[in-house]
Amino acid sequence: MDSEHNKSIGRLISLLNKYGNVYMNEKLKDYNLGAGQYQFLMVLYQNEGLSQDEVASILKMDKGTTARAIAKLESEGYVERKVFNTDKRVKKLYLTIKAHEFEKEIRSILTNWKMVLANGLSTEEQNITLVLLNQIALNAEEYLDCKH
Amino acid sequence: MDSEHNKSIGRLISLLNKYGNVYMNEKLKDYNLGAGQYQFLMVLYQNEGLSQDEVASILKMDKGTTARAIAKLESEGYVERKVFNTDKRVKKLYLTIKAHEFEKEIRSILTNWKMVLANGLSTEEQNITLVLLNQIALNAEEYLDCKH
DNA sequence: GTGTTTTAGTTGCAGGTGCAACTATATAAT
DNA sequence: ATTATATAGTTGCACCTGCAACTAAAACAC
Numbered sequence A, B: 001m002d003s004e005h006n007k008s009i010g011r012l013i014s015l016l017n018k019y020g021n022v023y024m025n026e027k028l029k030d031y032n033l034g035a036g037q038y039q040f041l042m043v044l045y046q047n048e049g050l051s052q053d054e055v056a057s058i059l060k061m062d063k064g065t066t067a068r069a070i071a072k073l074e075s076e077g078y079v080e081r082k083v084f085n086t087d088k089r090v091k092k093l094y095l096t097i098k099a100h101e102f103e104k105e106i107r108s109i110l111t112n113w114k115m116v117l118a119n120g121l122s123t124e125e126q127n128i129t130l131v132l133l134n135q136i137a138l139n140a141e142e143y144l145d146c147k148h
Numbered sequence C: 001g002t003g004t005t006t007t008a009g010t011t012g013c014a015g016g017t018g019c020a021a022c023t024a025t026a027t028a029a030t
Numbered sequence D: 001a002t003t004a005t006a007t008a009g010t011t012g013c014a015c016c017t018g019c020a021a022c023t024a025a026a027a028c029a030c
Helices: A009-031 A038-046 A052-059 A063-075 A097-118 A123-146 B009-031 B038-046 B052-059 B063-075 B097-118 B123-146
Strands: A079-083 A091-095 B079-083 B091-095
Touching: A009 A097, A009 B009, A009 B038, A009 B097, A009 B123, A038 A052, A038 A063, A038 A091, A038 A097, A038 B009, A052 A063, A052 A091, A063 A079, A097 B009, A097 B123, A123 B009, A123 B097, A123 B123, B009 B097, B038 B052, B038 B063, B038 B091, B038 B097, B052 B063, B052 B091, B063 B079
Parallel strands: none
Antiparallel strands: A079 A091, B079 B091
């Protein structure tokens, strides 16, 4: 997975990750959020009432990272954590009015970034990109899971 | 750039970045290196004698990050920094014998990862992936550069 | 019911990163 | 020659992340 090309896939991935973070940190600055929280918020926009563990699982993120991101979202007023009656260990996550009012804005920010990335790519190319990246991510995940 | 698919491109990129880091940190542990340094080493394997600034520019990495990574490589014995005679601000980076002896190993580690990622992808798909990611990275870079 | 194992969330630790400010050096302008 | 501006590298700061250890609660085994 080389080599006619200047940059290896590892380089490209880390570059793209950096660019995305820089963009998101800039755009979310005025909302007191950073690149580390928005993904959690987006999951909750789709599934309110999930536990932290469920969100971490969906995003394939570390539990500690999840707890800290949700704590930030809570302290900034976007999320409420409520202990679940049936299982006292569990905290269910609910969006605040502030979060709901923010939804259109965050979706707009994300859409803009996607448009930036997709500039000059046909619809087919965009789809192929996603399909291939999904496959690659699956490969990586399976490999790392097998090693445990 | 969505949406038939479960995961957005932003999600996939950050996931892949994470997986790559986890892999590299694990593989480099015994060499006292982490995911933060190998890219610098790889550039130096191709171009010994570059300055820090040149390496940072090639990798499109922050100067501070570069300085810290190179400092780590130096303290672990992979790199020597030498002040450049003509311009005393500049430090030229040279590889040590240890680095040269390590080259085959690091290349093997990277090749393995690439093979993991490419599993099940045809040569054409692999090439398309790189072409598309290059284009996307270029899009992102141009957009962020224009904003300054 | 009691003891053991598993699980959700929290926290410590260490690593890595971008932005900004700073110092020393070089370059450009006067 | 002197002053102003630019540049290479360093360091502070804040942010984010995975791994591991821990606590409290739940599930499982006897």
